[in-house]
Amino acid sequence: MTKTRHEELGLTNEDVLNIYETMLMARRIDERMWLLNRSGKIPFVISCQGQEAAQVGAAYALDIEKDFALPYYRDMGVVLHFGMTARELMLSGFAKAEDPNSGGRQMPGHFGHREKRIVTGSSPVTTQVPHAVGLALAGKMEKKDLVTFVTFGEGSSNQGDFHEGANFAGVHKLPVIFMCENNKYAISVPIEKQLACENVSDRAIGYGMPGITVDGNDPLEVYKAVKEAADRGRRGEGPTLVETVSYRLTAHSSDDDDRAYRSPDEVAKAKSLDPIITFGAYLKENGVLNDELEKEINDRIMKEVNEATDYAEQAPYAEAESALKYVYAEQN
Amino acid sequence: MPVMSYIDAVTLAMKEEMERDERVFVLGEDVGKKGGVFKATHGLYDQFGEDRVIDTPLAESAIAGVGIGAAMYGMRPIAEMQFADFIMPAVNQIISEAAKIRYRSNNDWSCPMVIRAPYGGGVHGALYHSQSVEAIFANQPGLKIVMPSTPYDVKGLLKAAIRDDDPVMFFEHKRAYRLIKGEVPEEDYTIEIGKADVKREGEDITVITYGLCVHFALQAAERLAEDGFSVHVLDLRTIYPLDKEAIIEAASKTGKVLLLTEDTKEGSIMGEVSAIIAENCLFDLDAPIMRLAGPDIPAMPYAPTMEKYFMVNPDKVEKAMKELAEY
Numbered sequence: 315m316t317k318t319r320h321e322e323l324g325l326t327n328e329d330v331l332n333i334y335e336t337m338l339m340a341r342r343i344d345e346r347m348w349l350l351n352r353s354g355k356i357p358f359v360i361s362c363q364g365q366e367a368a369q370v371g372a373a374y375a376l377d378i379e380k381d382f383a384l385p386y387y388r389d390m391g392v393v394l395h396f397g398m399t400a401r402e403l404m405l406s407g408f409a410k411a412e413d414p415n416s417g418g419r420q421m422p423g424h425f426g427h428r429e430k431r432i433v434t435g436s437s438p439v440t441t442q443v444p445h446a447v448g449l450a451l452a453g454k455m456e457k458k459d460l461v462t463f464v465t466f467g468e469g470s471s472n473q474g475d476f477h478e479g480a481n482f483a484g485v486h487k488l489p490v491i492f493m494c495e496n497n498k499y500a501i502s503v504p505i506e507k508q509l510a511c512e513n514v515s516d517r518a519i520g521y522g523m524p525g526i527t528v529d530g531n532d533p534l535e536v537y538k539a540v541k542e543a544a545d546r547g548r549r550g551e552g553p554t555l556v557e558t559v560s561y562r563l564t565a566h567s568s569d570d571d572d573r574a575y576r577s578p579d580e581v582a583k584a585k586s587l588d589p590i591i592t593f594g595a596y597l598k599e600n601g602v603l604n605d606e607l608e609k610e611i612n613d614r615i616m617k618e619v620n621e622a623t624d625y626a627e628q629a630p631y632a633e634a635e636s637a638l639k640y641v642y643a644e645q646n
Numbered sequence: 647m648p649v650m651s652y653i654d655a656v657t658l659a660m661k662e663e664m665e666r667d668e669r670v671f672v673l674g675e676d677v678g679k680k681g682g683v684f685k686a687t688h689g690l691y692d693q694f695g696e697d698r699v700i701d702t703p704l705a706e707s708a709i710a711g712v713g714i715g716a717a718m719y720g721m722r723p724i725a726e727m728q729f730a731d732f733i734m735p736a737v738n739q740i741i742s743e744a745a746k747i748r749y750r751s752n753n754d755w756s757c758p759m760v761i762r763a764p765y766g767g768g769v770h771g772a773l774y775h776s777q778s779v780e781a782i783f784a785n786q787p788g789l790k791i792v793m794p795s796t797p798y799d800v801k802g803l804l805k806a807a808i809r810d811d812d813p814v815m816f817f818e819h820k821r822a823y824r825l826i827k828g829e830v831p832e833e834d835y836t837i838e839i840g841k842a843d844v845k846r847e848g849e850d851i852t853v854i855t856y857g858l859c860v861h862f863a864l865q866a867a868e869r870l871a872e873d874g875f876s877v878h879v880l881d882l883r884t885i886y887p888l889d890k891e892a893i894i895e896a897a898s899k900t901g902k903v904l905l906l907t908e909d910t911k912e913g914s915i916m917g918e919v920s921a922i923i924a925e926n927c928l929f930d931l932d933a934p935i936m937r938l939a940g941p942d943i944p945a946m947p948y949a950p951t952m953e954k955y956f957m958v959n960p961d962k963v964e965k966a967m968k969e970l971a972e973y
Contacts, residue, residue: 382719413752414754415751416750416751416752417752419749419750419752420750424750426750426751426754426755427754428751428754428755433715433718433755434718434747434750434751434754434755436742436743436746436750437742438738438742441711441738441739441742441743443711444707444708444710444711444712444714444715444739445711445712445714445715445718445743446715447708447711447712447715448711448712448713448714448715448716448717448718448719448723449715449716449718449719450715451712451715451716452715452716452719452720452721453719455671455697455698455716455721462715474705474707474735475707475708475711475738475739478703478705478707478708478711479708479711479712481703481705481708482702482703482705482708482712485703486700639753640748640749640752640753641748641749641787641788642748642788642790642811642812643748643756643810643811643812644753
């Protein structure tokens with residue numbers, strides 16, 4: 315009997331179902347946040363839709379017990395795999411005190427959870443890239459067998475911090491996985507106005523590391539690339555640049571209207587490649603998923619999303635004066 | 647007690663802290679084999695090796711950003727900016743990241759790192775090797791800014807900065823490096839960040855300043871003593887957050903205050919010191935608050951005539967002091 319594609323990669327049926335379920339969880343939380351935003355309950359959403367396969371496929375290739383994730387603002391799939399829950403993400407959406415990311419201080423999408431090895435992030439793009447290099451440097455100094463995984467968009471690959479960080483990691487052969495989630499748009503500006511080279515991965519050669527471009531709608535292809543990058547890093551062979559190509563299925567954020575700069579036809583075409591649909595189809599073709607199981611998974615997710623929404627909506631905000639806390643280290 | 651130069655106190659503090667704590671390491675341009683362009687890291691590479699005294703690529707944002715990442719991991723990095731003037735590419739990392747990491751994560755993450763940078767003029771450094779850049783960072787809660795004046799303070803404050811759980815900017819006056827010498831205890835000690843220090847007790851006027859200007863003030867105070875005026879000199883040492891209590895006490899003591907900085911006047915840290923005095927000491931003042939600072943031009947020119955015109959020096963300080971004393 316011939317092996318399936320995922321078996322070739324050493325992934326069991328349970329593994330690929332886990333990947334699918336995390337992708338679907340990310341999608342359903344994201345969709346809920348849009349509903350909450352459009353009904354006036356939360357001020358802001360920034361979406362992962364269309365990038366779940368890249369995010370979960372990549373995260374699945376890492377060791378969540380020892381590696382660090384430095385996600386960018388769309389990476390709901392990454393943080394879910396690293397252990398963040400629907401409830402925690404909803405608490406962030408509603409800016410409630412219990413939000414582990416920031417206690418309601420930051421907008422949604424600004425992830426951080428020390429215990430879960432998710433490194434706190436900001437809004438200026440790409441600043442997390444040198445941080446990933448610094449964490450990898452520290453891990454190397456302590457002779458730890460860890461890699462750091464940092465993501466950013468294709469527009470962000472123009473920032474100095476990408477180039478400075480990638481060069482530093484290349485020179486010092488640090489175990490960093492740079493993953494560009496190329497979703498074709500930096501807000502309204504398309505990739506051809508962002509890059510003079512064909513692929514973001516072409517930039518790797520300048521920093522002495524391998525660069526690879528993979529289909530971001532296929533979690534298995536992303537898993538394979540990131541697994542190889544993680545193995546290289548752990549072997550002491552240095553960093554890798556992985557570019558995942560997918561499509562941003564929503565507007566940039568809840569404050570953007572993408573009809574101003576791209577055609578409905580283009581979006582409709584991209585939706586036919588939606589990784590939730592295409593990966594679901596793959597699982598069905600290979601007998602891993604059927605309609606009954608699909609419904610069971612979806613029901614389980616919706617129950618969790620509903621409970622998370624209710625919990626977060628009712629949870630208290632932080633006290634106003636708590637805004638004064640944690641500027642510097644405090645005793646107790 | 648051994649006498650050493652300002653820069654040797656910098657080196658000694660780092661050496662002792664690296665011996666004490668394996669998590670402390672240095673990164674920057676030319677800090678390794680060369681021991682730094684000013685020799686501030688002299689001998690550290692030989693003692694601690696290339697893994698703890700890291701020659702980085704020439705890219706300031708990465709020096710700061712990689713340091714931040716290592717600090718978030720739990721290390722104690724000391725990042726060197728070769729000149730304070732070259733810190734600008736790293737400002738996003740320092741202000742958007744280092745300053746806000748603890749706050750934005752609701753105390754989950756922290757960034758215990760030191761960023762050292764030589765600043766200041768009077769060394770024929772022209773526009774881009776002479777600047778005082780502290781005001782850029784001095785309204786960024788989350789950062790601390792230390793600017794010591796003496797070798798004793800350098801050692802105690804740099805050790806405190808390295809042990810601090812939050813990011814500390816440590817600005818060293820490059821002309822003070824070899825010009826200023828002083829007694830430095832051999833034993834381990836720290837000086838609390840955020841505390842100003844009275845460098846000279848006096849009754850007639852108060853000078854509040856920091857860095858190399860402390861020495862200009864002390865020299866001018868000696869001359870004024872010959873004229874029968876007694877000058878009180880407060881060294882801020884930490885310019886952010888300011889030691890408000892010490893400022894109020896020093897201003898109230900004499901009722902006549904001269905604020906002295908080498909930075910350009912408008913928007914310098916002295917505007918804030920002045921506001922603290924205005925808010926708290928109105929009825930103790932016997933003269934308008936006076937400021938002596940650099941002129942409001944972009945930076946210090948190269949030609950000696952113009953450089954001298956820009957720089958504060960003991961003569962200018964003496965003149966201002968006298969004017970205030972006689973008010």
